[in-house]
Amino acid sequence: MRIRAQVAMVMNLDKCIGCHTCSVTCKQTWTNREGTEYVWFNNVETKPGIGYPKHYEDQERWKGGWKLDGKGRLVLRSGGRLSRLGKIFANPDLPTIDDYYEPATFDKDILVSAPGGLTDTPVKKPWSKLTGEPMSIEWGANWEDSLGGDTMDQDPNLRGLADKVKFEFEKTFMFHLPRICEHCLNPACVSACPSGAMYKREEDGIVLVDQDRCRGWRMCVSACPYKKVYVNHATGKAEKCTFCFPRIEAGQPTICSETCVGRLRYLGILWYDEDAVLAAATVPEEELLDAQRGVFLDPFDPAVQQAARDAGHPEEWIEAAMASPVWKLISEYRIALPLHPEYRTLPMVWYVPPLSPVLDAAGAAGRDDTDADDIFHTIEDLRIPVEYLASLFTAGDTAVAGGVLMKLAAMRAYMRARTLDGTVANELLDGIGMTAGQVEAMYRLLAIAKYDERYVIPAAHAKTAAALEDLGGCSLDGEGGPGMGGGPVPVILSTRRP
Amino acid sequence: MSTLVWIVVPYFCIGVFIGGHIWRWRHDQFGWTTHTSQILENRLLRLGSPLFHLGAFGVIGGHAMGLLVPASLTEAVGVSEHTYHLVSVTGGVATGVMLVAGLSLLIARRFVSGRIRRVTTTMDKVLYAALAAMVALGMSGTVVINLFGEGYDYRETLAVWFRQIFYLQPDPSLMADAPLVFQLHAIGGFLFLAMWPFTRLVHVWSAPLAYLWRPYVVYRGRRGPAPAPQPAPSAVRTVSAARPSGRPSVRPAVQPSDQPDRPTVKA
Numbered sequence: 195m196r197i198r199a200q201v202a203m204v205m206n207l208d209k210c211i212g213c214h215t216c217s218v219t220c221k222q223t224w225t226n227r228e229g230t231e232y233v234w235f236n237n238v239e240t241k242p243g244i245g246y247p248k249h250y251e252d253q254e255r256w257k258g259g260w261k262l263d264g265k266g267r268l269v270l271r272s273g274g275r276l277s278r279l280g281k282i283f284a285n286p287d288l289p290t291i292d293d294y295y296e297p298a299t300f301d302k303d304i305l306v307s308a309p310g311g312l313t314d315t316p317v318k319k320p321w322s323k324l325t326g327e328p329m330s331i332e333w334g335a336n337w338e339d340s341l342g343g344d345t346m347d348q349d350p351n352l353r354g355l356a357d358k359v360k361f362e363f364e365k366t367f368m369f370h371l372p373r374i375c376e377h378c379l380n381p382a383c384v385s386a387c388p389s390g391a392m393y394k395r396e397e398d399g400i401v402l403v404d405q406d407r408c409r410g411w412r413m414c415v416s417a418c419p420y421k422k423v424y425v426n427h428a429t430g431k432a433e434k435c436t437f438c439f440p441r442i443e444a445g446q447p448t449i450c451s452e453t454c455v456g457r458l459r460y461l462g463i464l465w466y467d468e469d470a471v472l473a474a475a476t477v478p479e480e481e482l483l484d485a486q487r488g489v490f491l492d493p494f495d496p497a498v499q500q501a502a503r504d505a506g507h508p509e510e511w512i513e514a515a516m517a518s519p520v521w522k523l524i525s526e527y528r529i530a531l532p533l534h535p536e537y538r539t540l541p542m543v544w545y546v547p548p549l550s551p552v553l554d555a556a557g558a559a560g561r562d563d564t565d566a567d568d569i570f571h572t573i574e575d576l577r578i579p580v581e582y583l584a585s586l587f588t589a590g591d592t593a594v595a596g597g598v599l600m601k602l603a604a605m606r607a608y609m610r611a612r613t614l615d616g617t618v619a620n621e622l623l624d625g626i627g628m629t630a631g632q633v634e635a636m637y638r639l640l641a642i643a644k645y646d647e648r649y650v651i652p653a654a655h656a657k658t659a660a661a662l663e664d665l666g667g668c669s670l671d672g673e674g675g676p677g678m679g680g681g682p683v684p685v686i687l688s689t690r691r692p
Numbered sequence: 693m694s695t696l697v698w699i700v701v702p703y704f705c706i707g708v709f710i711g712g713h714i715w716r717w718r719h720d721q722f723g724w725t726t727h728t729s730q731i732l733e734n735r736l737l738r739l740g741s742p743l744f745h746l747g748a749f750g751v752i753g754g755h756a757m758g759l760l761v762p763a764s765l766t767e768a769v770g771v772s773e774h775t776y777h778l779v780s781v782t783g784g785v786a787t788g789v790m791l792v793a794g795l796s797l798l799i800a801r802r803f804v805s806g807r808i809r810r811v812t813t814t815m816d817k818v819l820y821a822a823l824a825a826m827v828a829l830g831m832s833g834t835v836v837i838n839l840f841g842e843g844y845d846y847r848e849t850l851a852v853w854f855r856q857i858f859y860l861q862p863d864p865s866l867m868a869d870a871p872l873v874f875q876l877h878a879i880g881g882f883l884f885l886a887m888w889p890f891t892r893l894v895h896v897w898s899a900p901l902a903y904l905w906r907p908y909v910v911y912r913g914r915r916g917p918a919p920a921p922q923p924a925p926s927a928v929r930t931v932s933a934a935r936p937s938g939r940p941s942v943r944p945a946v947q948p949s950d951q952p953d954r955p956t957v958k959a
Contacts, residue, residue, distance in 0.1 A: 275903055275904050276904065278903070279900065279901075279903065279904070282900075283741045283742040283744075283745045283746075284730065284734075284737055284738045284739075284741045284742050285730060286738070288730055288731065288734070289731070290730070290731055290732070290733070290734045291731050291732055291807075324732065324806075324807045324810065325806035325807055325809075325810055326806075326810060327806060380909065381909060384908070384909050384910055385908035385909055387903075387910075388900030388903040389898060389900045389903070390900075390902065390903070390906055390910050392910065393910040393911060393912040394909060394910065394911050394912075395911075395912065395913070395914060396911050396912065396913045396914075397913065397914055405722055406721035406722055406724075407721070408725065409724065409725050409726060409895055409898045409900070410725035410726040410727060410728040410895070411726065411728075411900065412728050412730060412731070415731075425728060425731045427729060427731055427732055427811060428811070429722070429725070430725040430726060430727035430728055430729075430892075431722075431725055468911075
């Protein structure tokens, strides 16, 4: 067993109102630069829909993630090592910028500089940020917002379901899906990087691109099944969500979490066994979810704690792992699910699936969406929302997705009975196999958890920092070293664009 | 004059080639990239780039064969002059045509696509012009003189002079009577080498062959010291609540001087 810590996130989708505050603050922090105009490390898409970039979930087309070959071995869907080098001159699976959208700006100046006395209101025209020419805006990062894109029937997750889904507006369902890099345990982007510039950090599992070692082979972009690695077309290098590592190191939540209006994001650490990752990524599709849960180590197990100590993890981390809301949602209450486990990358941003599509369906079927029995029946009879959620979060296993929804519905009904009638609905608890204490703790975590309960990030690497001080300065600080002094001053020879 | 052109310039160019690469490697890791623009334009690149690169491999291989292998050696292993000529001209024309086609597509792409035109730097333009000139001179040498013309046996003169450069005793008289096209191509080649380290061509030295045997998932420890931990939000809230002015929870911003320099991770 090789124990490692991973900073992970869970998002409670029922609370997402699709306000895009996370996207905007992320963009202002990380991608408000030339060459990254089209890049959203965090984006919020409406489901059902084709997403950003278009159809990114269609792996037949983009060849992202991993698959099992004929002999049951884990291989990158885009091909092996030799075939990747063979495609290096032109990557056949690379999305172009039109699959994202053409970034634009507006000549807002016209609004104040237009001469007075006109009969027409001055209109600001869009200008392409790529060509500098006037353009017409035909797509954007959230073009389908709240089903406004007329594209929901093209959602890859609806394959085989499309004929059964009602697309009439009043009969359909929708929810928002905020997405960042998954910081996977078995990252396909890292595995596809020809220059070895991408890496997973040993300390906290954050996946990063070394900007000095990236050579612009752009294989990471196509290998990532979530399309969360981007090419900066001004620098010619790959960039991706950094999990706000400078903030995480300082014990602060990521900027998307910090500014989340719905308070739906949870951050915490998980212990995992690095040696178990490959085996967990290689099991048959229906076992993937359990296999990934099996890679996580119980932070309350004294043996695990001792292993963490032996591996040099500070005591604060061992305590933080026990207080981790992410561990509770994923492994204790088992209501959080990974996005597309079938990509076999073992993603580390998990989701509590939304109950709202089921509630909508119950309402549309003339049932009472506050009654637990009616909701249970809706989950069982109305297959569409559950099948859809299953194709997103459980590789199509409706029993698991339905089970999670049952728990959420039971929790609601239980708390409603307790709060309104003062009664304890034990039959609901039996149905989902949880104790009253567990359900109430789960309710508190989902509904009213405060800042410090939602974000349990161990107070940085204080001990490591102190240990480094004892060494008498950074040992990498020598002549030519990568530390703070001595080394050559970086210059940029070829700046792009005027 | 001939000493300057056939001795001083080649050594100067080799010096710039080596020194330029050392300088660029040490000072500009961030600019060391293919500068891929496939994301902006894919249709012409999908055809042009493989044609250009594969053609270039062939052409480089051909040059190595023609320049580095002495004529005496090929004769010793029983390759007749006629066979050699046949192989070099067919190979040269085939890979040359690929190179020309690929390069034309890549240059056309720079003109046709507004997106690409806008990200083309001055250095790119210089590079494309130089490449085009070198290919034009080389192809006219192979096609006009050696395929349809009277032929010129560069292996007895040009190649000997080229090898002598590396033995540190070049004889400029060997180049004096070469056809102008070959003279220009030879000296242009050295100037091209001098330009190399300052263009995107440096990506050639980063050909990722190590990818073939390295483990898939790369783990790396954080370099440099960790930042000082920030006070927990609860602590800050308590302090600000206790303050008489009572301005609510403004967390102390991380000062730039507190941020350790992490040169390996910029994104």
